Amino acid sequence: MGGPRRRMATTIAIIFLSLGLFFLLVAAIGMVRLPDVFARAHAVGLTDTMGAFFMLFGLAIYEGFSLNMLKILVVFSLLYLLNPVVTHATIRAALRAGVKPWMKGPS
Amino acid sequence: MTGRILLKTALFFLIWMALSGKFNFLHLTIGLGLSLGIAWLNTWPLTGDKMRVSWVGVLTYVPWLFSRILASSIHMVRLILDPKLPIDPQLFGHQTSLPHHAAVVLLGNSITLTPGTITVEVSPNELTVHSIDPASSNDLLSGTLEKKVATVFPSQPRMKA
Amino acid sequence: MREFFIFVLIQLVILIVVYLYRVVQGPTVYDRVLGLNGLSTKAIILLVVIGTIYDRVGMFVDISTGYALLNLVGSIAIAKYLEHGGAA
Numbered sequence: 001m002g003g004p005r006r007r008m009a010t011t012i013a014i015i016f017l018s019l020g021l022f023f024l025l026v027a028a029i030g031m032v033r034l035p036d037v038f039a040r041a042h043a044v045g046l047t048d049t050m051g052a053f054f055m056l057f058g059l060a061i062y063e064g065f066s067l068n069m070l071k072i073l074v075v076f077s078l079l080y081l082l083n084p085v086v087t088h089a090t091i092r093a094a095l096r097a098g099v100k101p102w103m104k105g106p107s
Numbered sequence: 108m109t110g111r112i113l114l115k116t117a118l119f120f121l122i123w124m125a126l127s128g129k130f131n132f133l134h135l136t137i138g139l140g141l142s143l144g145i146a147w148l149n150t151w152p153l154t155g156d157k158m159r160v161s162w163v164g165v166l167t168y169v170p171w172l173f174s175r176i177l178a179s180s181i182h183m184v185r186l187i188l189d190p191k192l193p194i195d196p197q198l199f200g201h202q203t204s205l206p207h208h209a210a211v212v213l214l215g216n217s218i219t220l221t222p223g224t225i226t227v228e229v230s231p232n233e234l235t236v237h238s239i240d241p242a243s244s245n246d247l248l249s250g251t252l253e254k255k256v257a258t259v260f261p262s263q264p265r266m267k268a
Numbered sequence: 269m270r271e272f273f274i275f276v277l278i279q280l281v282i283l284i285v286v287y288l289y290r291v292v293q294g295p296t297v298y299d300r301v302l303g304l305n306g307l308s309t310k311a312i313i314l315l316v317v318i319g320t321i322y323d324r325v326g327m328f329v330d331i332s333t334g335y336a337l338l339n340l341v342g343s344i345a346i347a348k349y350l351e352h353g354g355a356a
Contacts, residue, residue: 010269017272021279023180024310028286030187031306037298038225039196040290042183042239044306046222050180055313059320067128068325072316074126075333079309082340084219086305088226089347091237094298095227096351101237104195128326 009061016058024051036102037094041087048083052076115146164259171255176221179243183222186240195240200233201247210260217252273321280314301346308339 023046030043053076060072095101119142127134186194205211208231215226215234223243228235238244246252287310290303312332319328 014272017276020313021276023184024280024283026184026187027306028283030183031287031290031303033187033192034194037296037302038198038237039194039239040299040302041225041237042222043187044302044309045219045225046180046183047306048309049176049220049222052309052313056316059316059325062320063325067125068329070125071326071329071333075312075316075329075336078333078336079312080220081216082336083305083309084216084226086340086343086347087302088215088219088229089344090298090301090305091225091227093301093347093351094296095235097298099296099298101196101198103197 009064013058013062016054016061020051020054020058023047023054027051037099038091038101041091045083045087048079048087052079112143112146112150115149116142118142119145159261161259161261164261168255168259172217172220175246175252179221179223182242183239193240196237197241197244198227198235198237199244200235202233203253204232205253205256205260207260210256213259214253214256217256218247221246270321273317276317277314277321280310280317284310284314297350301343301350305339305343308335312336 027043027047030046031040034040034043056072056076056079060069060076063069063072116139120138123138123142124130124135127138186192203211203214205214211229211231211234215229218224218226218234218236221243223240224236224238224247226234227237236244236247238247284307287303287307291300291307294300294303312335315328315332315335316325319325322328
């Protein structure tokens with residue numbers, strides 16, 4: 001192993017992982033800053049889509065073409081299919097239980 | 108009917124072999140039994156209406172959705188990192204005329220997957236959507252998203268409410 | 269590369285602590301559920317990174333698949349329960 005191809009895969013993996021960490025960091029900031037459940041759910045959605053995409057894709061590229069890459073992609077597609085369902089269920093429960101969404105006041 | 112079960116069994120068995128990576132007798136027997144069982148379970152009618160999926164539509168829809176997710180993620184990052192936090196949340200209803208339950212589910216999932224908009228309530232004809240600022244819901248209000256979803260399900264309108 | 273992965277792990281743990289703040293502090297119970305959901309996504313990524321460090325991704329990815337499915341079932345059960353304000 002080794003060689004320029006391996007080095008390039010490592011570089012791409014580092015770039016993707018850094019981008020993913022950036023999105024995860026922004027989502028965590030949003031989780032603290034945003035005013036209510038409904039707005040925070042948007043921040044969690046950001047984590048689930050972009051953060052997971054960049055991190056898992058970077059790791060898959062680092063693994064190279066193998067069974068492990070396939071497995072990482074399976075986890076990735078599972079996250080993309082299941083996370084919207086969970087977010088929707090939580091938010092619907094909040095609305096049905098009578099939580100009032102935060103609105104911008106008349107300014 | 109039997110043909111469909113066999114086709115699904117073959118597909119599941121291929122996935123099993125790819126994911127297990129072991130080719131001895133025990134693993135292959137367990138995999139074959141499980142794929143046959145799952146293929147049989149999948150023939151039970153769950154929704155009651157048939158659907159046709161256009162695979163060309165799926166292959167163009169997924170990259171398009173991904174580009175939208177990327178664009179709205181960047182918009183969302185800009186909103187969160189802004190010191191003034193210029194969000195303007197809204198809750199609005201959106202009428203759909205999509206032909207199929209599965210199409211409405213796909214539309215709702217796509218809305219939730221895009222950062223900035225979340226589906227709150229679903230009924231066959233109306234979705235309640237929470238959006239974090241007016242720019243996020245542009246795609247939905249202009250009808251682009253719905254048109255793209257309609258290309259995935261080319262079947263005739265046959266909605267049973 | 270190993271150092272970089274360990275740096276990523278430390279970052280992820282710090283982010284998980286931020287989410288734990290939301291889980292403990294959250295004004296409503298829905299904030300807590302939402303925080304747990306975001307936390308579990310990060311735990312899945314954490315498991316895959318740990319697997320990459322130890323060079324045993326195959327096993328750790330299987331664990332994280334199970335974790336993702338369990339999180340789905342658990343969150344939907346909790347959301348269903350909380351739909352009536354926890355009264356039913």
